[in-house]
Amino acid sequence: MTTTTAVPAPTPDATGTRRPQSSRRKEDARHKRGVGRWIVLALAVVVALLMLAPFVIMVLNAFKSPSEYSQDGPLSIPTQLYLDGVQNFWTRTNFPQKLWNSVFISALVAVFGTLLSLLNAYAIGVGRIKGRLWIVTLFLVANMLPQEALIYPLFDMAQQVGLSNSQCR
């Protein structure tokens, strides 16, 4: 630091790079000595724990037997690993089928959504179609629409074409 000030006429470049570094180092040292940064860290960790708490409670009770739950409440740490609850849920709700439905729907949405977007984007971006700003605005508005403004007609349409309440296989 002393050498920097000792240089008679430092170029703008030299001052620009060296001074902030030295001041940064000074500040770093100050912060390392102080407890301030530990208080900030503690507060940030407390926020993180509050965010995590519901997950912890969920996991804690997923592996707890009903009798233990009624005896010790939702906050106790389970004494043994109880897997029957998860197993019952898995078979009773036919979870594999639910999971498959999710995979199937997401895959269809991903493929067809991308395909549609690709075609539209090609016309708008590469073809520079006239009125493209309006088309983009229309898509934006469509994105903002509440589903309730569409759901009843969609429900009605599905009923009319026999899609409603039928296993389409």
Added chain:
Amino acid sequence: MPTRTDAAPGTTGRATATPRRRRRAAWVPYLPYLIPGAVAFVVVIGYPFAMNVYYSLFKWRGGMAPLRWNGLGNYADLMDDAAFWTSFQNSIAMIVAMVVVPTLVGLILAAVLFDVLGRRFGPRVSTVLRATYYLPQILPVAVAGVLWNWILNSQTGALNVILRGVGIEDPPNWLGDPSTALPSVMLVLIWVQIGYPVVIFMSALQRVDPELYEAAELDGAGWWRRFRAITIPQIRPETFVVTLTCTVAALKVFGPIYVLTRGGPESSTLVPSYYSYLNFFDKSKVGYGAAVATVLTVVIIVVAVVILGLQNRAERRELEGR
């Protein structure tokens, strides 16, 4: 680009007519690419939305029941409907819980993570904390709702077990009491929402030129001064994006209400989207529900246009300021 000239091969000889015809011919061949999107748009959005507006002009119990013309009667009824006004009042609470609080807290958390913890404790600490804050965002809303419903349960809920543990004899029935239901729902929404602004703002802060901070530090500006004078103005575009997307989401909110309280108790957590759902499928007042949904749509579009207008004005003012 080469397709532009290919599209009008016969016109190249005549100089005067060429530019106009060429330009028109250039984009016309691209029109067919819009057809699949246009068809999907009409079937899934355009036609249903038009039908929804159409239904809102009728009294209709749905299904095979006859449609009875009601003109703007449904809209007139809305004006006198206390539940309708309550639902929009609660929308303001939803905006507080999903936009105002998460944006302000997210801004401070992001600045603290990026500025203090990232620098003093290394990037790993800030990355882990950021991931923790974001965790509720990846949880399906139904799971979050069921989880919180159970934590806030008046008898066996974890929260009341803790409260009884510290000596509070009669802890409130959080979601079952009209006076505490709305604040409880807001708390859950804040918990769900907070990670989104943190992640957006942290990536925004990486974009800010560190020389600005160094210059301010040299001039003796403290952390708060730097936060106010550099951080907030520099990440204004991201703040607008967060505000816009979250406000639209807050006005549309349905899932959390559906799984947590179903609008109750005593309509204390009713929101417009749930009120319209209630009319559609519970009360079989389809025309009335359609009117609620149409009003909600108009409100959302107006609010979005206002926010976009404010953003444009802020950008213009910044350009003029320089």
